[in-house]
Amino acid sequence: QSALTQPASVSGSPGQSITISCTGTSSDVGGYNYVSWYQQHPGKAPKLMIYEVSNRPSGVSNRFSGSKSGNTASLTISGLQAEDEADYYCSSYTSSSSLFGGGTKLTVL
Amino acid sequence: QVQLQESGPGLVKPSQTLSLTCTVSGGSISSGSYYWSWIRQPAGKGLEWIGRIYTSGSTNYNPSLKSRVTISVDTSKNQFSLKLSSVTAADTAVYYCARLIAAADWFGAFDIWGQGTMVTVSS
Numbered sequence: 114q115s116a117l118t119q120p121a122s123v124s125g126s127p128g129q130s131i132t133i134s135c136t137g138t139s140s141d142v143g144g145y146n147y148v149s150w151y152q153q154h155p156g157k158a159p160k161l162m163i164y165e166v167s168n169r170p171s172g173v174s175n176r177f178s179g180s181k182s183g184n185t186a187s188l189t190i191s192g193l194q195a196e197d198e199a200d201y202y203c204s205s206y207t208s209s210s211s212l213f214g215g216g217t218k219l220t221v222l
Numbered sequence: 223q224v225q226l227q228e229s230g231p232g233l234v235k236p237s238q239t240l241s242l243t244c245t246v247s248g249g250s251i252s253s254g255s256y257y258w259s260w261i262r263q264p265a266g267k268g269l270e271w272i273g274r275i276y277t278s279g280s281t282n283y284n285p286s287l288k289s290r291v292t293i294s295v296d297t298s299k300n301q302f303s304l305k306l307s308s309v310t311a312a313d314t315a316v317y318y319c320a321r322l323i324a325a326a327d328w329f330g331a332f333d334i335w336g337q338g339t340m341v342t343v344s345s
Contacts, residue, residue: 116268147330151269158318158338159269164331202269206330209282211259211322216268 117142117203117214124220130191133217135203136184143184147206150179150188153216154199162201163188195221224249226319226336234313234343240306244319244336251300252277257322258302259332260293262315270315274322275302309343316340 118136125131135142135150142148148166151159161170163179166186176191186205190197198221203214230242244258251258257274264270273283275293283291287306295302306313317339320332 145330149331151332158335159332160335161331161333164323164328164333168328170333204269204271204332206322210284211271211274211330211332213261213269213271 117205117212119201119203119214119217121215122218122220124222125190125193126222127193127195129193130189131193131219132190133188133201133203133219135186135188135205135214137186137205137212138184141205141207141212142181142186145206146181148179148181148186149204149206150177151202151204152197152199153202159202190219193221197221224321224334226321226334228317228319228336228339230339230341232340232342234309234341235345236310236343237308240304240309240313240341240343242304242317242319242339242341243301244303246300246302246321250297251295251302252297255324257282257324258293258295259320259322260304261318261320261332262313263318263338264312264315272304272306272317276324311343314341314343 150163153159166181167179201217225247227245234240259274260272275281290307292305319336321334
């Protein structure tokens with residue numbers, strides 16, 4: 114099994130929107146609506162931001178949204194804030210495993 | 223609310239077995255529909271899924287680690303454990319335990335994580 118593919122880095126200015134992609138295959142991202150996204154600040158454990166492609170857990174800002182088309186899922190953060198600067202990971206559940214993307218470093222300029 | 227806490231040696235010698243335990247507090251490890259999982263992260267690198275054990279005891283492992291990994295659960299202690307044999311320096315990482323939800327209305331996401339524990343493989 115291969116890791117999911119994410120861009121290594123993205124950046125944006127405060128108030129702008131950014132999108133992070135997560136590409137897999139028909140056996141993982143494309144085959145299940147069980148894509149989730151995690152935010153990780155340095156030295157901290159990952160935090161769940163999106164589950165089942167586009168659902169937000171209670172307490173997560175509505176500035177975070179998710180979508181999927183075919184084998185590629187996306188995380189969009191609107192109205193960028195300084196506190197959004199972090200690493201972001203996608204994950205896909207399958208019946209036999211869970212896969213992670215390589216991670217994307219978001220820099221808020 | 224449910225919390226997870228990893229524990230175990232911070233230093234393991236090459237070729238030995240790494241053993242970690244995750245203690246579940248605030249809820250029963252036997253109740254609900256969850257996979258209890260282990261994930262690791264080498265310094266400066268991304269997350270790597272190691273494996274999971276379902277409430278029923280069934281397991282799934284990362285194919286790249288399968289020959290060396292065992293995950294088990296002790297319901298009497300509300301804990302689950304990781305054993306990774308024949309470790310090398312490449313196994314040096316922060317190890318996280320996490321809960322993956324497997325419910326009808328919320329499936330496939332790691333909603334609760336431990337704080338992580340650093341394990342170094344060195345002689």
